[in-house]
Amino acid sequence: MGKSKRTEMFFGPNHPGVPGNYGINYFYEGDTVVSAEPNPGHLHRGFEKLMEEREWIKNTPLVCRICVMEPDINEMVYAMSFEAIGEIKIPKRAAYIRSIILELARIQAHIFSIGGNCGAIGLYTAMQWGVLTRDYILDIFEEITGGRVYHIYIRPGGVRHDIEDVTLQKILDLLNDLENNRMPEFQKLIFENPIAQKRWKNTAVLNQEDALSLGVTGPALRATGLEHDVRKLMPYAAYDQVDFKVPTGEDGDAWTRLKLKKDEIFQSIKIIRQLVNNIPAGPVSLNLGNALKYKIPAGEAYVKIESSRGEYGYYVVSDGGLKPYRVHVRGTSTPLGLYGVETLLPGCRIEDVPVWAHSLGICPPEFDR
Amino acid sequence: MRSENELIELLNRDLNLLSVKKLRKQNISIRLENEELVSGLNYLKSHSYIHLATISCVDWIEDNQFELIYHLFSYEDKISLSVKTKINRQKSRFVTIKNLWGVAKYYERDIHDFFGIKFTGNDNMDELILENWNEIPPMRKDFKTRQYVDKKYDWRQYHGQE
Numbered sequence: 001m002g003k004s005k006r007t008e009m010f011f012g013p014n015h016p017g018v019p020g021n022y023g024i025n026y027f028y029e030g031d032t033v034v035s036a037e038p039n040p041g042h043l044h045r046g047f048e049k050l051m052e053e054r055e056w057i058k059n060t061p062l063v064c065r066i067c068v069m070e071p072d073i074n075e076m077v078y079a080m081s082f083e084a085i086g087e088i089k090i091p092k093r094a095a096y097i098r099s100i101i102l103e104l105a106r107i108q109a110h111i112f113s114i115g116g117n118c119g120a121i122g123l124y125t126a127m128q129w130g131v132l133t134r135d136y137i138l139d140i141f142e143e144i145t146g147g148r149v150y151h152i153y154i155r156p157g158g159v160r161h162d163i164e165d166v167t168l169q170k171i172l173d174l175l176n177d178l179e180n181n182r183m184p185e186f187q188k189l190i191f192e193n194p195i196a197q198k199r200w201k202n203t204a205v206l207n208q209e210d211a212l213s214l215g216v217t218g219p220a221l222r223a224t225g226l227e228h229d230v231r232k233l234m235p236y237a238a239y240d241q242v243d244f245k246v247p248t249g250e251d252g253d254a255w256t257r258l259k260l261k262k263d264e265i266f267q268s269i270k271i272i273r274q275l276v277n278n279i280p281a282g283p284v285s286l287n288l289g290n291a292l293k294y295k296i297p298a299g300e301a302y303v304k305i306e307s308s309r310g311e312y313g314y315y316v317v318s319d320g321g322l323k324p325y326r327v328h329v330r331g332t333s334t335p336l337g338l339y340g341v342e343t344l345l346p347g348c349r350i351e352d353v354p355v356w357a358h359s360l361g362i363c364p365p366e367f368d369r
Numbered sequence: 370m371r372s373e374n375e376l377i378e379l380l381n382r383d384l385n386l387l388s389v390k391k392l393r394k395q396n397i398s399i400r401l402e403n404e405e406l407v408s409g410l411n412y413l414k415s416h417s418y419i420h421l422a423t424i425s426c427v428d429w430i431e432d433n434q435f436e437l438i439y440h441l442f443s444y445e446d447k448i449s450l451s452v453k454t455k456i457n458r459q460k461s462r463f464v465t466i467k468n469l470w471g472v473a474k475y476y477e478r479d480i481h482d483f484f485g486i487k488f489t490g491n492d493n494m495d496e497l498i499l500e501n502w503n504e505i506p507p508m509r510k511d512f513k514t515r516q517y518v519d520k521k522y523d524w525r526q527y528h529g530q531e
Contacts, residue, residue, distance in 0.1 A: 041497065041498040041499065046514070049508060212420070215470070226444075228444055233444070300451075302425075315438065326427045328426075334423065334475075338472075338475035339471060367479075367498075
């Protein structure tokens, strides 16, 4: 083979393989990427600045918009940081409901992400199935909160209102349907599909050393063999009340990460069943007074929780006023979407770049917040 | 695995702390001198605090200071540790930690975009998120969003509006 020419390629933001409004500028030789640079900033909306100019409660409808895939996660971290600074202890039923919501959110994010990964390799049937299956979960969210994608449900001091018993039963029915009908179909279509396996195995490999030094968390880290999950490391909501396993893998490639996501869906189903069956009675929120006059003492908190793709953290500073003094969002994919592109993408083949981005869960709004 | 109190004891012994605070369960924050921050982080990294979650910056305009917060986590101790240092707001210059954590390069570029802090040793301080920005950095407290918008853009006139 002769010497190949080095060519520059603008991958995104207008490219179907890119997960969001985001670009990667890379050089390739032959069909292999040799150097890459992230190009974020296409959807910067100044959330952090906006939050400094709004009362505490007014930020709840704002934070969920930071990442489309993780609205409940954002609401939860924001509410938790408020409660951590104010040393507020939420009622037990509220903690259970929060966990149920977060696990439903995890299932919908995983299903959507598995669908997205299939889209990245051209398995479009599975992509449509992913969107469809997610919609059944969104129906439940609509019934509980009134919103499909953005729920504005978890707020400082608890949750907005109670879940009816009828709805809890509907959640259980949905989980049964998911476990007995939908997941076996996904299993046949995606996980027993030899073409998909061939495409995902040994693609976009992330080893343990790189994952740790970059600060990668979630399924991408667990696929390298470590059992790190914020739900176990620093339990929040009602996760210390339930029994569940953290699935891990060995190879660290796209295939392992997807298999972990599938396994996590089953663990989430198990968690929700336990929560629904043991949910205590009682109030679901605290009365913190006039919502526009919420006040917490001066203080700071770095709070993190486990989103579907790993650690989601907020650093919140209060100066004792009606508004937060500073909010800093640490999105899950920030290390991978910025530094990871520069260091890990070179060596990847051109057709594997979408697989790389999707399977590592790059979500541009998180670092473009 | 160390408990919070054991960790505080260890840090008091080995590092020159300005202050140490147990914020809540599994959460500790310490404050270091500017000159000792990099060596302090190096020490912590070799004592199982290998996870750098992010670097935050806070503008304390009334004290004329910027505060940098390095959020670390140890999978062994299961403790979240915030390492803080304050720098002069006028000088707005600090040293990079990209040799400890390569990923910090981008966190520093982000802070440079939004607070205008230059990190010595970080060779790439180009704009990351912003583009062609020539005002004061937008996350500083003296940047007023509304004033900027009024100055930069014309308000649209609607029918029936004077």
